[in-house]
Amino acid sequence: MNQRVVVDPITRIEGHLRIEAETEGGIITQASSSGTMVRGIEIILRGRDPRDAWAFAQRICGVCTLVHGIASVRAVENALNYPIPPNAQLIRNLMIAAQYVHDHVMHFYHLHALDWVDVVSALKADPKATSELAQSISNYSKSSPGYFADMQKKLKDFVEGGQLGIFTNGYWGHPAYKLPPEANLMAVAHYLEALSWQREVAKLHAIFGGKNPHPNFLVGGVPCAISVHPDHPGRGKGPHFRGGAGATAVDLTGLQKVKDIIGQMRDFVDQVYVPDTLAIASFYKDWTQYGEGVGNFMTFGDFPANGMDDPSSFMIPSGVILNRDLSTIHELDMNAADQIQEYVAHSWYDYSVGKEQGLHPYDGETNLNYTGPKPPYEHLDVDQSYSWLKSPRWKGKPMEVGPLARVLMLHARGHEQTQELVGMTLRTLDIPVQGLFSTLGRTAARTLETKIIVDAMSGWYNQLIANIKAGDLRTFNETLWEPSSWPQQAKGVGYMEAPRGALGHWIVIKDGKIDNYQAVVPSTWNAGPRDPQGQDGPYEAALKGQPLHDPKQPIEILRTIHSFDPCIACAVHVTDPEGEELVKVKVR
Amino acid sequence: MSASLEKGLNALREVMDAPIASFFSSCVHCGMCADACLFYTETGDAKYTPIYKLEPLRRVWQQEYTLTGRLSRMLGLSKPVSDADLRNWSELVYDSCTLCGRCSMVCPVGNDITYMVRKLREGMSAAGHAPEGVIGATKRTIELGSPMGVKLPALQAQIRGQEAETGLSIPIDVQGADYMALLSSMEIINFPEYLGALARIFHQAGVSWTLSSEAFEATNSGIQIGASDIAREIVGRIVTAAEKLQVKHVISPECGHAFTALRWEGPNLIGRPYPFKVVHILELLDELRTSGRLQTVGKEDAPLTFHDPCQIVRRGGVVRQPRALLGEVASDFREMSDPGVWNWCCGGGGGVSANERAEHLRLTAFKRKKSQLDELGVHTMVTACANCRIVLEEGLEHYNMNVKVVGLTELVAEHLVEQEAGK
Amino acid sequence: MSSLKDIGVHVVHVGGNGNARAVLREVENLLQKLVEKGEESSIDLSGLPLSAEDYDLLEETLGEGEVVAEVHSLGPTRIHETGVPGVWWVTHYNDEDEVLAEFIEVAWCPEILLAPEDDVKDGLEALRARLFELKQESNHG
Amino acid sequence: MADETLLEILKRRGISRRGFLKFCAATTSLLALPPSMAVAVADSLGRLKRPAVIWLSFQECTGCTESLTRAHSPSIESLIFDAISLDYHHTLQAASGHAAEEAREHSMKADWGKYLLIVDGSIPLKDGGAYSTIAGISNLQMLQEAAAGAAAIVAIGTCAAFGGLPHAQPNPTGAVAVSDIIKDKPIINVPGCPPVPAVMVGVLAHYLTFGSLPDLDDLGRPRAFYGESIHDRCYRRPFYDQGKFAKTFDDAGARDGWCLFELGCKGPTTHNACATTKWNGGTSWPVQSGHGCIGCSEPDFWDAGGFYKALSTPVDSVTGAAAAAVAVGAAAGVAIGIANRQRKAQARAEHQTVTIEDLEK
Amino acid sequence: MSAMELLLWARGPGLGIAVAIFLFGMTLRLFEIYSLGRKTDLAAPRSPTPGSGWRTVFSRSLPYQGTWHRSGLTVITGFVFHIGLFIVLLFLLPHIKLIHSLTGLSWPALPTSLVDLVTVLTLIALLVVLVHRLMDPVKRLLSGFGDYLAWAVTFLPLLTGYMAYHHLLLDYTLLLALHILSAELLLVVFPFTKLTHTFTLFIARWYNGDIAARKGVAS
Incomplete structure (x- = not known):
């Protein structure tokens, strides 16, 4: 029996996403992914001061709140050949890394976990057995029976209160939930722990960027002047000067706080996040069979040790892997007109060169042209345009970007810690290496790269402190600040590895103003619609061949989609090939 | 529009220049020029504020030489200057202004108001709004050769008198003399001793000099009335005579505006530089003093003061010389308040003394001088301008003041060494 | 550090x-x-x-x-x-x-140091209950 | 249980009245009320019930939600969350699709006229609202339906309050603020990009505590938090007054915490609580971390002339206009100059020698 | 139009228009003045002359002693408000930033509190000047609409600036917008009122000094 399923909205993601999928005999045969919200930020950016662009671009997303800011300042710096001081690079690395750790942990516990963890089942757990389970996998201190009993009581109070709030209408009791009650209770406890932990670690951004979400950045460096004052250590008095007594947030107290936060991050990743991932994964090994995607992986690279002009110094290397072939890494050129292109064959945009042709972002166009049904509507015509996302391709091929791509790239390039961690994971879970190309592999890769990145943070921190000790307080390069010092025309690309994957901003500057601005974001690579050749985007490809137990409770779809950590506004439809609507999941 | 008005306005259009434009552009109506003008200070009447006296000129400038003024006039927002306006302003421009130049010294933005009043008089006179008394003087100058109607026989009579007095001959029409001396009518009529003094001094100093029978009158009513065409004719007589006698210098007498007319305006009026130099008598005396050719003996013991004639001092630049000369002949010289370039006018310069209708105003203005003298308490006032001398004497008499006015040149002559020896 | x-x-x-x-x-x-x-x-x-x-x-x-x-x-x-x-x-x-x-x-x-009246009343009740228990215990003993 | 008051919840958790008093004192401080209001706060909180809250996300970036999760003063925040029932919230809720929408509809029906509606993100009106849909429904329609049953609406973030980034020039999607659409419900604007967590919590606390709207300014912002400008409350203000300004982002002045006015700080025209509440549990705030305020709680701050241009400087270059003006002025000057010279020359040509007769008219 | 929109207009198109009108007007005025020309003086100047016109350009900034006595109030209030305007205009940081962005020139600022004090003194001086203009017969006679307009457009930026700094009566943003607008009004009115003296007084003083110096008088 063919079914068309509509899931709208998909929650626990950033923004608004829509996917169309067809099922046959409980298996998804085709899916279509659609972004249903657009703001036209690229249009808004035109004609503005390139130095302001980061703030606009940053508002593309408030979850991965830092990445577009970084990509934007890097784009301007690339266009202007604008070097930044070593301290600024270290601070940016620390901020990007903190974003990873913060974002991945929050994704795992607050956005993804409820796909695997049955909150209601946790009520049935035995706190003592939960404590034993917890202690068997980690030496995390909060693991006493009393702690879990308290947690359970809190949960019970909440459920008995009759108002489930955000847990209302969850798919509790669905057969796809396989964790024993004790594992569920442990996960729910860590859900709450992570909520207060993330509050603390977000402070790293506040120290360097003034606030989180949306910390501040600066073309030419970082805005946070270092105010280190040996005679006047911070005392943590009063609600105002808790951060220290220095003139700016980056003083002795602030730097000490950064060090403490890095420690807190590492402890949580080591003692909670990694063990939980492995423990939960061990119950869902069947999910190594689904959700593979397109089999092509791409990274842009990040964490420079030597400036963005020296990709060989990046901790995460760049490259392209085709058809799962880890033995051949294809080199990537961000500026080559024939490599990265965006297509709009199935997107609500027009190109001046026609809808079939791809455009490199330097020549990119953002001409909104909605041709979909007038809201309120039941479904989209997926043969025509059906998304506000474009379809980016590398040499015409769809690419998956994100943690899995990065871990594979690190692995393929011989990164020792990665190889060790991947090996350990495969051994622990007793799964073959092919198991990585899956929903579960993607989720595990996210955990593993968090570990790799959090471990690298101390190095950057120590180097920053060493520089300061040596008297180098420079955080900003003034030389090219004034637009009068710029060439009349310039273009550049700023790229980075966002937690969700490779991110690039392409900018064309003319007479000191933005002439064109194009952001190709990870979720566009992953969630974009089909291209003119009919090739699926990664989401679409990943859903293909996946089971769907109950179209009314599409938890399987959520698992795979969430494993990509979407960062857009989305919704899901599943339609049959004849277009006859058999099941209307979203009833209005 | 009457022909005379048009002629007057045309004259104003003609005189308009960059300085005037800059002056009017700069005026902030602060009123500080009023406090510098004795007609205002002594009457307290705001209409005597110097810059206000220039309204007709300002309006012509604004309406005819600025874009906004032209536009507003086209749009009928401003009215052109009328004959009645000029008539009304006649008193302000002639009666209450001696061209003394004091306001030009205090203006914070640097407006040379005097320069502009002089220009405005061109239009006023051309439009027929000059005062009768001044017109009369001008007429006599042109027709008779001197504003007071003094003719050559009168001069010759005075020459004879002074030759007898001094025992020296007074040269006339001597070709090739170094200096050609000029006199003012007032000196000829009222102060002939000036001529004697010249003879004695030049005799002692051995100066080669002469008078001219064709041009002995230095005063120039054309300047006072503000008619350049007439002033040019008067100056021309002197230039012709000096060139004829081929003198090297022409000596301006003590008379103030004569010096201005001859020294500063003359070349501009005739349109070429002179082939001779013009010196004021005080300049010459001081030069003789410094070169040792002027020997004096004895000094006046009585306290005395000096009244700076505006045109010689403030507008003429002869500031230092009178004091140097006084130092030779007076032991108790006392400066009045506001001395030198800051002096207060006698009240009769710039044609005011010839303007009968201004007599009352002039005497009112004299209170300034009166209070200066009262303050100082001296009974002798030296000056170096025949016109000042007349006006001062009239004023002193009007206010019953016991002050004697003495010409500086005569005073110097009285103390000549030779004269002492001759007696 | x-x-x-x-x-x-x-x-x-x-x-x-x-x-x-x-x-x-x-x-x-x-x-x-x-x-x-x-x-x-x-x-x-x-x-x-x-x-x-x-x-x-x-x-x-x-x-x-x-x-x-x-x-x-x-x-x-x-x-x-x-x-x-x-x-x-x-x-x-x-x-x-x-x-x-x-x-x-x-x-x-400071206000927060003062014992709130209701808490004191509750305390009095609790103390009386405790004393009653003690009395019961000693009676039984 | 739903009718349980806060005081009862606290007592059930073994917290004394002293604790409640302290909670009230902290709440009073959080609400930026005078300390003497603590009694009123205690009285209100003692009677507090748990209302339902529906949170709708439109054209947004989720930064506002993220900001809310950073709300510190956790004991207060957690109590507040214990004190409300967050029935619909995309980013946090477990259910998706149909189940999620059902939860919203159920909550609306159950608490019709009583629930608090929170909105983040702007609402696109162009092209029938096609630029943002949820479940195929335009944001406009969803807002209108949800607003009809709300007791009050809180527009969280500058997008919901004033249109924000989507509304920035040239506003490609026709984005507007909540208050542009809903006219018949009380609306509290809590702008900021994102808003300060403590402010969001404080505004919610005020509404929940007193069941009424706080005192609002003419832009619908609670005066308690938006009554003063960043500049007036800035710890760097004394440097402004002393004329000490950082000239670049890492000169000695910048390291000494001198005023950032020259570097484009919009503190003087921005009303928000950052300078007093600070961010992320009082860790820092933009100015303390060296970047000028970008004015994110003000309407149209995106179009306010550039983040690095000092407030007193021109938004656009005037060089072109200035050069043109000088050129036109010079041309007009030359023209009038020529006309003036002609007039003077004419006057000279028409000069008739003034004679004695002329004087007498 | 909201306060912020007004402020943006004032900082954007408004400023452009005002600066353009100002520059147009002032250029025009200077051409108007200089194009009238001046006859060469044929009279031999007294030599040596006591300086030239340049001397007077500076010396006229300080009044003669007698002027102090006679026009004391005018002189003192004039000094206070001119120096005050000068300090406020040129030494308040926001103004320096504006000048910098318009001309590329910059210099250190004075403490804002000092500028604030100066503003008060200047405002007081301007009020005294106004009252004096209304009371004093001479000034009243000389004054027309242009004089009161010039006074108002000078007074308003100071007043609005002061009010903005102290948040008096209105919201800061609105006051700042009004302040900038009032300054723009000043610029617009400038070339067509006596305010031109700011520039032309240098020309006037130079001519005055030149005329006097040729005669041997330091004026």
Whole structure:
């Protein structure tokens, strides 16, 4: 029996996403992914001061709140050949890394976990057995029976209160939930722990960027002047000067706080996040069979040790892997007109060169042209345009970007810690290496790269402190600040590895103003619609061949989609090939 | 529009220049020029504020030489200057202004108001709004050769008198003399001793000099009335005579505006530089003093003061010389308040003394001088301008003041060494 | 990292912004009110942009007094009397020892130290119950 | 249980009245009320019930939600969350699609007229609202339906309050603020990009505590938090007054915490609580971390002339206009100059010698 | 139009228009003045002359002693408000930033509190000047609409600036917008009123000094 399923909205993601999928005999045969919200930020950016662009671009997303800011300042710096001081690079690395750790942990516990963890089942757990389970996998201190009993009581109070709030209408009791009650209770406890932990670690951004979400950045460096004052250590008095007594947030107290936060991050990743991932994964090994995607992986690279002009110094290397072939890494050129292109064959945009042709972002166009049904509507015509996302391709091929791509790239390039961690994971879970190309592999890769990145943070921190000790307080390069010092025309690309994957901003500057601005974001690579050749985007490809137990409770779809950590506004439809609507999941 | 008005306005259009434009552009109506003008200070009447006296000129400038003024006039927002306006302003421009130049010294933005009043008089006179008394003087100058109607026989009579007095001959029409001396009518009529003094001094100093029978009158009513065409004719007589006698210098007498007319305006009026130099008598005396050719003996013991004639001092630049000369002949010289370039006018310069209708105003203005003298308490006032001398004497008499006015040149002559020896 | 303290970089001292003086004057007024009319009052320090120097000045001027107290409820509340009797420094912390709110209270005794009447009544009930139990126990014994 | 009051919840958790008093004191401080209001707060909180809250996300970036999760003063925040029932919230809720929408509809029906509606993100009106849909429904329609049953609406973030980034020039999607659409419900604007967590919590606390709207300014912002400008509450303000300004982002002045006005700080025209509440549990705030305020709680701050241009400087370059003006002025000057010279020359040509007769008219 | 929109207009198109009108007007005025020309003086100048016109350009900034006595109030209030305007205009940081962005020139600012004090003194001086203009017969006679307009457009930027800084009566943003607009009004009115003296007084003084110096008088 063919079914068309509509899931709208998909929650626990950033923004608004829509996917169309067809099922046959409980298996998804085709899916279509659609972004249903657009703001036209690229249009808004035109004609503005390139130095302001980061703030606009940053508002593309408030979850991965830092990445577009970084990509934007890097784009301007690339266009202007604008070097930044070593301290600024270290601070940016620390901020990007903190974003990873913060974002991945929050994704795992607050956005993804409820796909695997049955909150209601946790009520049935035995706190003592939960404590034993917890202690068997980690030496995390909060693991006493009393702690879990308290947690359970809190949960019970909440459920008995009759108002489930955000847990209302969850798919509790669905057969796809396989964790024993004790594992569920442990996960729910860590859900709450992570909520207060993330509050603390977000402070790293506040120290360097003034606030989180949306910390501040600066073309030419970082805005946070270092105010280190040996005679006047911070005392943590009063609600105002808790951060220290220095003139700016980056003083002795602030730097000490950064060090403490890095420690807190590492402890949580080591003692909670990694063990939980492995423990939960061990119950869902069947999910190594689904959700593979397109089999092509791409990274842009990040964490420079030597400036963005020296990709060989990046901790995460760049490259392209085709058809799962880890033995051949294809080199990537961000500026080559024939490599990265965006297509709009199935997107609500027009190109001046026609809808079939791809455009490199330097020549990119953002001409909104909605041709979909007038809201309120039941479904989209997926043969025509059906998304506000474009379809980016590398040499015409769809690419998956994100943690899995990065871990594979690190692995393929011989990164020792990665190889060790991947090996350990495969051994622990007793799964073959092919198991990585899956929903579960993607989720595990996210955990593993968090570990790799959090471990690298101390190095950057120590180097920053060493520089300061040596008297180098420079955080900003003034030389090219004034637009009068710029060439009349310039273009550049700023790229980075966002937690969700490779991110690039392409900018064309003319007479000191933005002439064109194009952001190709990870979720566009992953969630974009089909291209003119009919090739699926990664989401679409990943859903293909996946089971769907109950179209009314599409938890399987959520698992795979969430494993990509979407960062857009989305919704899901599943339609049959004849277009006859058999099941209307979203009833209005 | 009457022909005379048009002629007057045309004259104003003609005189308009960059300085005037800059002056009017700069005026902030602060009123500080009023406090510098004795007609205002002594009457307290705001209409005597110097810059206000220039309204007709300002309006012509604004309406005819600025874009906004032209536009507003086209749009009928401003009215052109009328004959009645000029008539009304006649008193302000002639009666209450001696061209003394004091306001030009205090203006914070640097407006040379005097320069502009002089220009405005061109239009006023051309439009027929000059005062009768001044017109009369001008007429006599042109027709008779001197504003007071003094003719050559009168001069010759005075020459004879002074030759007898001094025992020296007074040269006339001597070709090739170094200096050609000029006199003012007032000196000829009222102060002939000036001529004697010249003879004695030049005799002692051995100066080669002469008078001219064709041009002995230095005063120039054309300047006072503000008619350049007439002033040019008067100056021309002197230039012709000096060139004829081929003198090297022409000596301006003590008379103030004569010096201005001859020294500063003359070349501009005739349109070429002179082939001779013009010196004021005080300049010459001081030069003789410094070169040792002027020997004096004895000094006046009585306290005395000096009244700076505006045109010689403030507008003429002869500031230092009178004091140097006084130092030779007076032991108790006392400066009045506001001395030198800051002096207060006698009240009769710039044609005011010839303007009968201004007599009352002039005497009112004299209170300034009166209070200066009262303050100082001296009974002798030296000056170096025949016109000042007349006006001062009239004023002193009007206010019953016991002050004697003495010409500086005569005073110097009285103390000549030779004269002492001759007696 | 102890080495942080060794950082040999000198940055000029940042000045206070003078709000401490205003607070001190307000304290003086409030204290006078307390003395004359017996009115108690307090100042919320979080609404004011006080620099570290301002805190220094406030603390130096008010000094340390004789009474120190700590209340444990919803995280600690630390109270000390300043060197000016009647002027109390009250700081509320949460469980993570972060400052929730901070007040200067001008009162005979800070309000939070006084036992609430209802709590006292409840306590009386509880004590009576306990005594009754004891009596029962001794009767049985 | 739903009718349980806050005081009862606290007592059930073994917290004394002293604790409640402290909670009230902290709440009073959080609400930026005078300390003397603590009694009123205690009285209100003692009677507090748990209302339902529906949170709709439109054209947004989720930064506002993220900001809310950073709300510190956790004991207060957690109590507040215990004190409300967050029935619909995309980013946090477990259910998706149909189940999620059902939860929203159920909550609306159950608490019709009583629930608090929170909105983040702007609402696109162009092209029938096609630029943002949820479940195929335009944001406009969803807002209108949800607003009809709300007791009050809180527009969280500058997008919901004033249109925000989507509304920035040239506003490609026709984005507007909540208050542009809903006219018949009380609306509290809590702008900021994102808003300060403590402010969001404080505004919610005020509404929940007193069951009424706080005192609002003419832009619908609670005066308690938006009543003063960043500049007036800034710890760097004394440097402004002393004329000490950082000239670049890492000169000695910048390290000494001198005023950032020259570097484009919009503190003087921005009303928000950052300078007093600070961010992330009082860790820092933009100015303390060296970047000028970008004015994110003000309407149209995106179009306010550039983040690095000092407030007193021109938004656009005037060089072109200035050069043109000088050129036109010079041309007009030359023209009038020529006309003036002609007039003077004419006057000279028409000069008739003034004679004695002329004087007498 | 909201306060912010007004402010943006004032900082954007408004400023452009005002600066353009100002520059147009002033260029026009200077051409108007200089195009009138001046006859060469044929009279031999007294030599040596006591300086030239340049001397007077500076010396006229200080009044003669007698002027102090006679026009004391005018002199003192004039000094106070001119120096005050000069300080406020040129030494308040926001103004320096504006000048910098318009001309590329910059210099250190004075403490804002000092400028604030100067503003008060200047405002007081301007009020005294106004009252004096209304009371004094001479000034009243000389004054027309242009004089009061010039006074108002000078007074308003100071007043609005002061009010903005102290948040008096209106919201800061609105006051700032009004302040900038009032300054723009000043620029617009400038070339067509006596305010031109700011520039032309240098020309006037130079001519005055030149005329006097040729005669041997330091004026």
